[in-house]
Amino acid sequence: MAANADQIKVLICQGTGGLASGAAAVAEAFEQEVAKQGVEAKVGKRCAVIGTGCRGLCANDVLVDIELPEQEAVTYDFVTPEMVPQIVEEHVLGNEPVAKKMAGPYYAKFLEKQQRIIFSRCGTVDADSLDDFLSHKGFDGIRKAVTMKPEDVIEEVKKSGLRGRGGGGFPTGVKWSFCKASPGDTKYLICNADEGDPGAFMDRSILEGDPYGLIEGMMIAAYAIGCKFAYVYCRAEYPLAIKRLQKAIDTCYEKGFLGKDCLGLGFDLDMRIKAGAGAFVCGEETALMASIEGERGMSRPRPPFPAVRGLWGYPTNINNVETYANVSYIFYNGADWYSSIGTEGTKGTKIFALTGKVKHTGLVEVPAGTSMREVIYDVCGGILNNRKFKAVQAGGPSGGCLPAEALDAQVDYDSLIKAGAMMGSGGLVVMDETTCMVDIARFFLNFTRVESCGKCIPCRIGLKIMLEILERITSGEGREGDLELLEDMAYDIKKSSLCGLGQTAPNPVLSTLRYFRHEYEAHIKEKECPSHGCKPLLHFEVIDEKCKKCGLCYRVCPVDAVRWEKKELAVIDKEKCTKCTSCYDACRFMAIK
Numbered sequence: 132m133a134a135n136a137d138q139i140k141v142l143i144c145q146g147t148g149g150l151a152s153g154a155a156a157v158a159e160a161f162e163q164e165v166a167k168q169g170v171e172a173k174v175g176k177r178c179a180v181i182g183t184g185c186r187g188l189c190a191n192d193v194l195v196d197i198e199l200p201e202q203e204a205v206t207y208d209f210v211t212p213e214m215v216p217q218i219v220e221e222h223v224l225g226n227e228p229v230a231k232k233m234a235g236p237y238y239a240k241f242l243e244k245q246q247r248i249i250f251s252r253c254g255t256v257d258a259d260s261l262d263d264f265l266s267h268k269g270f271d272g273i274r275k276a277v278t279m280k281p282e283d284v285i286e287e288v289k290k291s292g293l294r295g296r297g298g299g300g301f302p303t304g305v306k307w308s309f310c311k312a313s314p315g316d317t318k319y320l321i322c323n324a325d326e327g328d329p330g331a332f333m334d335r336s337i338l339e340g341d342p343y344g345l346i347e348g349m350m351i352a353a354y355a356i357g358c359k360f361a362y363v364y365c366r367a368e369y370p371l372a373i374k375r376l377q378k379a380i381d382t383c384y385e386k387g388f389l390g391k392d393c394l395g396l397g398f399d400l401d402m403r404i405k406a407g408a409g410a411f412v413c414g415e416e417t418a419l420m421a422s423i424e425g426e427r428g429m430s431r432p433r434p435p436f437p438a439v440r441g442l443w444g445y446p447t448n449i450n451n452v453e454t455y456a457n458v459s460y461i462f463y464n465g466a467d468w469y470s471s472i473g474t475e476g477t478k479g480t481k482i483f484a485l486t487g488k489v490k491h492t493g494l495v496e497v498p499a500g501t502s503m504r505e506v507i508y509d510v511c512g513g514i515l516n517n518r519k520f521k522a523v524q525a526g527g528p529s530g531g532c533l534p535a536e537a538l539d540a541q542v543d544y545d546s547l548i549k550a551g552a553m554m555g556s557g558g559l560v561v562m563d564e565t566t567c568m569v570d571i572a573r574f575f576l577n578f579t580r581v582e583s584c585g586k587c588i589p590c591r592i593g594l595k596i597m598l599e600i601l602e603r604i605t606s607g608e609g610r611e612g613d614l615e616l617l618e619d620m621a622y623d624i625k626k627s628s629l630c631g632l633g634q635t636a637p638n639p640v641l642s643t644l645r646y647f648r649h650e651y652e653a654h655i656k657e658k659e660c661p662s663h664g665c666k667p668l669l670h671f672e673v674i675d676e677k678c679k680k681c682g683l684c685y686r687v688c689p690v691d692a693v694r695w696e697k698k699e700l701a702v703i704d705k706e707k708c709t710k711c712t713s714c715y716d717a718c719r720f721m722a723i724k
């Protein structure tokens with residue numbers, strides 16, 4: 132983005148990732164240095180040090196953009212307070228970017244295939260500033276929506292093709308029309324900001340980086356459906372998101388943008404945040420509503436669906452953070468513009484959270500239909516340490532593991548389901564050749580078992596039994612018939628559980644059985660873990676062909692069980708070895724099996 136002529140901007144990521152990496156100290160250093168070097172007097176322009184939301188490349192925080200008047204922004208990564216004097220002196224004053232400290236070519240690659248719509252204000256504006264929001268289309272969407280009849284607003288959302296980003300992909304306009312059609316004057320609007328999928332943090336980033344954008348999307352929904360009261364249900368583990376959103380809500384009340392006669396546009400809307408205690412099941416809509424009502428977060432049978440009988444028995448519309456954020460942009464630019472992005476069945480962009488064995492972890496926003504390969508290799512730089520890609524878990528604990536053969540699958544709702552996974556909230560956990568797929572299934576199943584609300588037996592007891600089977604397989608105690616038993620139980624639990632948690636929890640087991648059955652069989656029949664990832668199945672032998680003779684294992688062994696001489700292969704003395712796994716963890720060449 133080229134800065135306007137009247138000021139210099141120093142944009143510092145102050146998302147959770149930025150702050151955890153020391154963004155507050157970096158901001159302070161810039162403030163001090165700008166004053167100390169007399170930047171404003173020398174240049175004759177204001178130099179604003181601005182805290183922004185997440186930029187996506189969180190692993191490289193602290194990210195700083197310097198925008199000089201009428202010039203493209205220059206990005207620095209891994210910025211520390213010590214680097215600031217040089218950047219101010221050479222770049223801000225001298226107009227000579229400090230090449231050695233700039234983000235490498237990977238940053239341009241990281242952005243190249245992205246289409247940052249929902250994130251367009253995250254990382255570029257001051258998240259706390261209403262004025263900044265207003266000067267970036269803020270509230271243009273609701274102003275346009277109120278010129279239309281509520282039912283036409285719903286038609287526009289239907290026409291855009293927007294589908295819910297919370298996981299299920301239900302068409303948003305259709306959902307709104309159900310709630311609107313329910314009789315009664317009291318209706319609630321809920322934003323689901325529970326975001327319980329491990330590794331997913333796109334909703335948090337929207338809340339931290341563009342809280343007014345979310346409020347606007349919710350205003351449009353409230354106007355269309357006829358809701359006068361809205362809740363944002365956000366987990367208490369997101370204190371920065373809650374703080375920024377609360378500040379934005381308070382500012383909107385002060386300015387008359389929320390409350391009675393919002394923005395003077397003739398409709399009323401009150402908005403409140405409800406902090407949840409961070410249970411995965413509370414992201415499920417009926418458990419979420421129970422939690423707002425002050426009950427224990429447990430799922431309830433559907434039907435009745437929330438649109439008919441929701442919060443406190445009244446018709447309720449519930450959507451995800453990213454869904455509401457999309458709505459604002461549909462009304463800035465029109466349904467036709469929106470539906471021109473993406474694929475036939477999935478319109479718009481989708482934000483993905485990449486974690487695991489990938490070079491550049493973080494958040495990426497790509498048009499639906501981009502391939503998994505492009506996301507992992509082109510945007511995120513490929514596999515860490517140039518290892519071999521093995522699988523990607525798409526859709527969080529309810530999703531599935533896709534193998535290399537599925538790398539060309541498009542990221543859209545239908546293609547991912549066809550491939551055996553799901554979009555879910557957009558979590559992508561990338562795995563390399565060192566990851567054991569049985570252990571991964573065990574990991575996710577353990578997560579859902581712990582998070583089960585316990586209301587229905589298939590989920591409460593069934594997942595526990597499935598987990599016990601997986602635990603015995605990964606510890607070398609697997610038996611003939613275990614895989615068939617796992618499959619039978621998985622389908623039964625999916626069929627008979629009350630809510631989506633139990634109905635999807637077996638998915639990681641089923642998808643790894645579909646694509647990596649041979650790994651399960653090796654554990655059971657040969658008592659081998661082909662990835663050497665299950666520690667109880669390690670033999671503590673050095674693989675001669677892989678050993679680089681570095682002697683690291685020799686140095687870390689606490690009981691002198693490793694024999695090694697310079698330029699010689701290491702050898703483990705099994706008599707002395709206590710199987711502590713230190714050598715296995717230390718070896719960088721996977722040379723111990």
Ligand SMILES: Cc1cc2nc3c(=O)[nH]c(=O)nc-3n(C[C@H](O)[C@H](O)[C@H](O)COP(=O)(O)O)c2cc1C
Pocket residue numbers: 294295296297298299300301303306323324325326327328411412413414415416417449450451452454556630631632
């Ligand atoms: C176990 C479970 C956890 C869920 N967690 C979330 C969540 O964290 N955020 C979310 O938006 N939807 C979550 N959902 C989906 C919600 O129930 C609901 O479908 C969604 O909020 C609807 O919004 P959308 O139509 O905008 O996608 C979860 C569903 C299940 C079964």
Ligand code: SF4
Pocket residue numbers: 412429430582583584585586587588590591628629630631632633634
């Ligand atoms: S499926 Fe699991 S989480 Fe859902 S109601 Fe049953 S026990 Fe609770």
Ligand code: SF4
Pocket residue numbers: 671684687688689690691692693703704707708709710711712713714715
């Ligand atoms: S497992 Fe522990 S005790 Fe055995 S060789 Fe390795 S470091 Fe030594």
Ligand code: FES
Pocket residue numbers: 144145146147148149150184185186187188189190192194
């Ligand atoms: S929090 Fe700084 S880039 Fe994500």
